[in-house]
Amino acid sequence: MTEATDLAAAAGSADPRVGLRAVVALRRLLEGLEHLQVANARRKGWSWQEIADALEVTRQGVHKKHANRMPMHDPRED
């Protein structure tokens, strides 16, 4: 990344379209990371309450958002 393109990117961010697009991209990244980490915590046996505490949200909130997106446990892996 050259200095010129960095400057162009920084200057462009005053444009609401660019700034708001960055917010969208960041939200997608956040959602992707959150799902990955919640799934990992569940695999490691964390309770929904423990995950909620770590994420600083309510248990109901984190369960509603993620529970039905979790892969079903394969009992043969026990």
Add this chain to the structure above:
Amino acid sequence: MLERFTQAARDAVIGAQEAARDLRQSPIGTEHVLLAMLSATDGPIATAAALREKEVDARSFRAEILRRVGPGTAPADPLPDADAEDKAALKSIGIDLDAVRRAIEDTFGPGSLHLPRETPRRKGLFGRFYGSGHIPFSPRAKKVLELALREAIRLKHRFIAPEHLMLGMIRDDGGLAMQILAERGVDLTELGAEMARSLKSQAA
């Protein structure tokens, strides 16, 4: 239905997307689902004796799809563009998406980070989990997913694993995947029995 899929079964669905994209074919058919399952080299499908004895593996099966259908002409998937846009947008606020992806994949494996896409909102778990902009499933491939669910219910399993998908395909018996296996001389009855054994073997 998809909420019952185990990680391996989800990998098959996601892998089928990637296989169809790689072959530039649309929609996703039973052959792409089977190709994805054959590509999981330690999985129950790739290691099935009924397939191995006829030398059906990911490489030969992919070649067989190409021989019968030829490379597709579907336009390149819109997803990479959206990803590139996200990448540029994140760059503008000083975040290197490639670096983030590398850090995640070092721990969780290749392809583990998905940036979900919510718009336009689609019904069902397909849309929520896999987002929009993806290649659609053919009616036959959808039917196989439903038959997999039916197999799981019949066997009183709460989960749907790759073996159930394979059983669903055998049950449907009309898609390209089964045509190829039949032509290769695979004993589908034996393959089905093997799937049932695999589901029982370590269960309970």
